[in-house]
Amino acid sequence: MIKSDPVLAKIAKPIWNEFCRIYPKLNEFEMPVFRFDGRIKMLAYTYPTENVIRISKGWWIDCEALYRSDIIAHEIAHQAAHNLYGEQKENTGHTVLWAEMMLNLGLDPLTHYEVIK
Numbered sequence: 001m002i003k004s005d006p007v008l009a010k011i012a013k014p015i016w017n018e019f020c021r022i023y024p025k026l027n028e029f030e031m032p033v034f035r036f037d038g039r040i041k042m043l044a045y046t047y048p049t050e051n052v053i054r055i056s057k058g059w060w061i062d063c064e065a066l067y068r069s070d071i072i073a074h075e076i077a078h079q080a081a082h083n084l085y086g087e088q089k090e091n092t093g094h095t096v097l098w099a100e101m102m103l104n105l106g107l108d109p110l111t112h113y114e115v116i117k
């Protein structure tokens with residue numbers, strides 16, 4: 001079994017817990033595994049069927065700490081939408097369901113982020 005990177009898990013755990021509080025059905029699922037990945041060409045990517053979220057190591061180094069939790073929440077919202085609503089096309093990506101989850105967490109449903117150094 002793949003384990004989360006401890007640095008990422010420390011940030012992700014309270015965010016996942018808040019999603020679980022807002023959406024109690026999520027308590028039936030494991031928190032996603034968070035891993036650094038030096039090969040992905042985007043800030044982060046969720047693999048919902050694997051319950052894995054990969055974060056770009058280069059982006060992590062270059063990004064302000066304030067943005068880090070927003071990006072992790074953004075990716076958790078993708079996983080949570082998958083867990084709650086399934087794999088249908090209308091439930092994946094930056095959909096209304098995903099945006100609603102971000103808003104319910106008190107975050108802007110931004111689909112793109114600029115890396116701020």
